[in-house]
Amino acid sequence: MEYQNKFISPGHNACAGCGQLVATQAVMRGLNKDTIIANATGCLEVTTTSYPQSAWGLPWIHSLFENAAAVASGILAALNKKGDVKTKVVVQAGDGGTYDIGFGLISGMWERGENILYICYDTEAYSNTGIQASGSTPYGASTTTSPEGLKSIGSTQRKKDMLAVALAHKLNYVAQSTAGFPDDITNKVKKALALNGPSYIQILSPCMPGWKINNNEAVMVGKLAVRTGLYPLLEYVNGQLSNSSIKNNFQALAVEEYLSQQGRFKHLKPEAVKYIQDLAEENIKRHKL
Numbered sequence: 390m391e392y393q394n395k396f397i398s399p400g401h402n403a404c405a406g407c408g409q410l411v412a413t414q415a416v417m418r419g420l421n422k423d424t425i426i427a428n429a430t431g432c433l434e435v436t437t438t439s440y441p442q443s444a445w446g447l448p449w450i451h452s453l454f455e456n457a458a459a460v461a462s463g464i465l466a467a468l469n470k471k472g473d474v475k476t477k478v479v480v481q482a483g484d485g486g487t488y489d490i491g492f493g494l495i496s497g498m499w500e501r502g503e504n505i506l507y508i509c510y511d512t513e514a515y516s517n518t519g520i521q522a523s524g525s526t527p528y529g530a531s532t533t534t535s536p537e538g539l540k541s542i543g544s545t546q547r548k549k550d551m552l553a554v555a556l557a558h559k560l561n562y563v564a565q566s567t568a569g570f571p572d573d574i575t576n577k578v579k580k581a582l583a584l585n586g587p588s589y590i591q592i593l594s595p596c597m598p599g600w601k602i603n604n605n606e607a608v609m610v611g612k613l614a615v616r617t618g619l620y621p622l623l624e625y626v627n628g629q630l631s632n633s634s635i636k637n638n639f640q641a642l643a644v645e646e647y648l649s650q651q652g653r654f655k656h657l658k659p660e661a662v663k664y665i666q667d668l669a670e671e672n673i674k675r676h677k678l
């Protein structure tokens with residue numbers, strides 16, 4: 390396995406050990422040089438492009454927070470006009486850009502069935518602006534807009550099911566992974582691009598300040614998300630579940646193993662933990678292969 394990365398260089402200023410950058414490096418290993426990236430606003434954009442520098446080794450564009458999907462559609466239209474069928478178009482965005490702010494334009498891009506790979510780095514909050522809750526924030530997480538307190542358990546919402554939203558748009562390829570499994574990410578990117586047609590890959594990307602974990606814990610926490618069944622590795626081809634980390638012999642760890650590693654869940658009482666355990670069980674039932 391080639392771990393040298395020519396498309397994202399180490400000179401960016403993301404937090405040391407950032408889960409999103411672990412995931413990005415894995416994504417970049419799945420791309421080839423004939424790729425154009427449209428990036429939404431967010432940590433990945435801000436930390437890799439401090440003017441006049443750039444950490445990107447591929448053509449890369451940032452415009453606004455909400456319009457990365459529309460920018461990608463425009464790039465694809467220009468490539469089509471030029472008769473270029475070789476160059477791939479990839480969108481990268483955080484969960485705020487995907488679940489909330491860019492939602493409408495993503496839906497339009499998917500509706501048009503365009504051959505674009507959309508990657509969501511899911512940090513489960515608006516990380517770059519100081520950990521505000523997004524549509525992806527899970528139940529019980531403390532964020533700056535859903536802080537835990539005497540009368541608050543943190544976020545009381547259930548995480549929006551973006552995978553189901555993507556599937557409802559009948560994409561050719563929909564997958565989920567975590568920064569705990571970089572090779573799984575790389576393989577999924579390669580597969581999405583080989584299949585052609587619209588595709589969506591969502592990657593759980595542990596965030597040190599947001600999740601209140603240490604700099605060396607992003608990969609470990611990413612693995613625990615999978616092993617508890619809270620965030621399984623999933624792959625849907627043409628709408629059918631074709632691969633899942635939850636197989637017949639899957640032995641799930643208790644969700645406490647995952648929650649107790651993270652400061653954002655430290656305040657949770659047994660009854661909230663039980664509710665999250667039920668969510669994991671529901672997930673396990675639903676995604677068993």
Ligand SMILES: Cc1ncc(C[n+]2csc(CCOP(=O)(O)OP(=O)(O)O)c2C)c(N)n1
Nearest residue numbers: 431432454483484485486514515516517518
């Ligand atoms: C329309 C608009 N709203 C808000 C902002 C401010 N803003 C910049 S980055 C950011 C957070 C991005 O969160 P997310 O998309 O989850 O990516 P992350 O930083 O977590 O990787 C926000 C709210 C903006 N630039 N544009």
